[in-house]
Structure formats: C-alpha cells, structure tokens
Amino acid sequence: MRTQVAIIGAGPAGLLLGQLLYKAGIDNIILEQRSADYVLGRIRAGVLEQVTVDLLEQAGAATRMHAEGLPHDGIELLFGGKRHRIDLHALTGGKRVMVYGQTEVTRDLMEVREAEGLTTIYEAANVQPLDFEGSKPRVRYEKNGQVHELECDFIAGCDGFHGICRASAPADKLRTFEKVYPFGWLGLLSDTPPVSPELIYAQTERGFALCSQRSATRSRYYLQVPLTQKVEDWSDEAFWDELRLRLDPEARAQLVTGPSLEKSIAPLRSFVTEPMRFGRMFLAGDAAHIVPPTGAKGLNLAASDVGYLSRALVQYYKERSEAGIDGYSEQCLRRIWKAERFSWWMTSLMHRFPEAGSFDAKVQEAELDYIVNSRAGSTSLAENYVGLPLV
Ligand code: APR
Ligand code: PHB
Numbered sequence: 001m002r003t004q005v006a007i008i009g010a011g012p013a014g015l016l017l018g019q020l021l022y023k024a025g026i027d028n029i030i031l032e033q034r035s036a037d038y039v040l041g042r043i044r045a046g047v048l049e050q051v052t053v054d055l056l057e058q059a060g061a062a063t064r065m066h067a068e069g070l071p072h073d074g075i076e077l078l079f080g081g082k083r084h085r086i087d088l089h090a091l092t093g094g095k096r097v098m099v100y101g102q103t104e105v106t107r108d109l110m111e112v113r114e115a116e117g118l119t120t121i122y123e124a125a126n127v128q129p130l131d132f133e134g135s136k137p138r139v140r141y142e143k144n145g146q147v148h149e150l151e152c153d154f155i156a157g158c159d160g161f162h163g164i165c166r167a168s169a170p171a172d173k174l175r176t177f178e179k180v181y182p183f184g185w186l187g188l189l190s191d192t193p194p195v196s197p198e199l200i201y202a203q204t205e206r207g208f209a210l211c212s213q214r215s216a217t218r219s220r221y222y223l224q225v226p227l228t229q230k231v232e233d234w235s236d237e238a239f240w241d242e243l244r245l246r247l248d249p250e251a252r253a254q255l256v257t258g259p260s261l262e263k264s265i266a267p268l269r270s271f272v273t274e275p276m277r278f279g280r281m282f283l284a285g286d287a288a289h290i291v292p293p294t295g296a297k298g299l300n301l302a303a304s305d306v307g308y309l310s311r312a313l314v315q316y317y318k319e320r321s322e323a324g325i326d327g328y329s330e331q332c333l334r335r336i337w338k339a340e341r342f343s344w345w346m347t348s349l350m351h352r353f354p355e356a357g358s359f360d361a362k363v364q365e366a367e368l369d370y371i372v373n374s375r376a377g378s379t380s381l382a383e384n385y386v387g388l389p390l391v
Helices: 012-023 036-040 050-058 063-068 102-115 164-168 236-245 249-254 298-319 323-350 358-373 375-386
Strands: 005-008 028-031 070-072 075-079 082-086 097-099 125-130 138-143 146-151 154-157 175-190 200-202 209-213 219-225 260-274 281-283
Touching (some): 005 012, 012 102, 012 298, 036 102, 050 097, 050 102, 063 102, 075 358, 082 358, 082 375, 125 164, 154 164, 154 298, 164 281, 175 236, 200 323, 236 260, 281 323, 323 358, 323 375, 358 375
Parallel strands (some): 154 281
Antiparallel strands (some): 070 097, 075 082, 138 146, 175 219, 175 260, 200 209, 209 219
16 A cells, blocks of 8 residues: 555544645545544543634634634633633734634544545554655554555654654654643533633632633533542542632632533643654654643644644645755744743643742742733733744
C-alpha cells in the first residue's frame, strides 16, 4: 500500500490534518491503534479559538459546530468570593471563543472523513514509523494478526503524548522541557444546565474550580485535587458539595446538580519537544507538547500545528518548495511556547500550590486584582485566551 502522507493517530490532530490535506488534493491514510468508539469515549476540553474554528471550516467539518456550538464573548474570574467578567470580545477587537466539545469535533471530523470515503485503519497494532531519516519512509503495522507496510512520502506523528512517533525519534536529536504540577483536575460531566451563561474560573482557599459547559443542558465542572486522591474517593455528592464551597453565593444558589455521566482525574503537566521534525517525520499536537488545561489550549495547539503542517505540505506538493517543511518546527514552536507560557501563567494564577506561603498567596491576590482592574492586564489575558493569530 502507498500514500502521500501516512498519519499516525486519529485524535483531533490526525483527523483534522487528514481532512485539510484531502481538501488540498493530497492523499493520506490514518492508522489508529484504538477503535473509533474508544476514541470518541474520551472526554476532553471544549473551548475553540477562532483559528480552530477557521480550520474546521476549511476542513469542511464546521456545520454542526456552527449549529450547536455556543459562541462566548467573555469569561468570569472568581476570587475573594466575587466574580469579575473579562470581556473577551471588547478587549480583542471583536474576537470570541466557541464552546464545543472536543468529542464533538472528533465525531464531526470522523463523519466527513467517512463520507469522503477516506481510509482510516482502526485497531492497527504495533504501528512503527520507519526510515523517515531517508527519502522513502514506511509505516509498519499489524491488523488482524497480519503485518502490513504502508509506503509514503511523509509521516505525520499525531499519536498523542504516549505515541510511538516521538519515542521513535533519535534520542540525540531530541530535547524535552517539562514541568509537572503538584495537583490534578477532577472533572465531572452531567446533564444539568450550566450554573452561569459564561465559564467561571474560580481561585479559592480550598483550591481551583472551573464551571464549564457543553450545551444549554450539559455541564462540565472541575475541581483541583491533590495527586494522592483517586476518582473512587469522590462520590457525586462529595463533588457537588466541594464545588459549592468554591463558588460565590449567587452561583451556589444557581447550581443544579445531578448524576455524573463521567468522572475522571487528570494530572497537570507542561511539556514540549524540540524539534518537531525528524527528516520526513513531523510531530503535531499532544505528540509534541502538553499544556495544563487551565488556558484551554491543548486542542487549539493541535489544530494550529496541523494548520501549519498542511500549509507546508501543500507548498511541497503544489509549488515544489521545501521552505514550508523546513520552517515547520520553528514556526510551530514560536506559537507553542507562547501558549505554554500562558497556560503555565494561568495555572499559577488560579491554583493553590501546596508549597506556597503567605507571601505567595498575597502576590496571587494582587495579580488577580491587577488583571481585572487594569485594562492592560485584562487585555493580555483576553488576547491569549482567544488565541494568538496564526502567522
Ligand atoms: N499507533 C497508532 N495510534 C496511536 C498510537 C500508536 N502507537 N499511540 C497513540 N495513538 C492514537 C491514540 O489512540 C489517539 O487516538 O493517537 C491518537 C492521539 O490523539 P490525542 O491524544 O487526542 O492527541 P491529539 O490528536 O494531538 O489531540 C490533542 O487532545 O489531550 C488532548 O489537550 C489535548 O485537546 C488536545 C488534544
Ligand atoms: C472544558 O470545558 O472541559 C474546559 C473548558 C475550559 C478549560 C478547560 C476545560 O480551560
């Protein structure tokens, strides 16, 4: 079997890349180790930057998002028991974000891919990128106990943080940068109306909380929890009780509770790999970098990476120019590091750190006060939250 671009991983990065390439007339096959249902079972973030919305439009996968997604013009920061609105729309010259779950983005991309009759090989085992430092890369994989090889011009490593592509890159050519935070987020999804029209990011003495949503009838809430805790330690009731304690009186009164549809704990981590190209293999999305979820940047960075990568590959195939692929890594990393900085900053601003002393707590309070009361402070948050432009 042969294709122009072999994509490893059918998460949002791989699926979006496949669709952008297809729209540009570039042939691709996706190899995914899990089943489609397994991929759709993962509950993840749900805030899309305009850049991501634009790319989904370009990919022909934006119809349901425009019908069902919720455009948001602001977010709220809760601290000292009071909420303060950050008017994203006014502070960024008219930009906003779209609240639409990653699971739905993935489903929409899977559907358009299937409708176009493009090949995705699910449940591919022992996927291995080979010979990418030469001119004829291949991907070996097993399906139903048989070994297959896919010949290609390029390999796109869209296989997430635990994938095989980064692990296959030559160790002496790869640098990693990492920061692990001493807490996690316990998330709960429920079929209850959101507590408030906009997202609430809460900084409290009991730890961080986030009130997010998926629709007018479905909510997603998070609590900062110590890494020692397990999801089994948290009954639904205990979750709702703790959330109430981290909210302001009005939100507490408004909160509608119900049984959880899903509950899980995710550790928080910042991680970057450099470079993102090894010969004819490129890394994109979580395969190359992880951000803590506080800034809602994970999915958006995956989208901007594949936006750059598809542009670079179009340049290669249509204009016979290698400038795009040569510049891919550097171009991505400039945007990634700014999103890493923002996610780290927002995490530091909003969480309670076990090692923090009274001085740190006062500085955090002063910074929050500055952000909401200074136009420069709010503008900086807003500009990063809606997403920096794709240059
Ligand atoms: N072979 C084939 N597929 C693999 C392999 C492998 N060895 N290893 C992992 N995969 C698949 C995973 O099963 C998964 O479906 O690659 C896919 C990677 O998808 P994601 O983890 O969703 O990563 P990405 O597409 O980069 O999307 C980034 O996910 O974690 C969030 O915050 C992150 O929202 C962001 C998004
Ligand atoms: C979510 O809805 O899951 C979500 C929203 C905003 C974040 C993180 C997660 O910053």
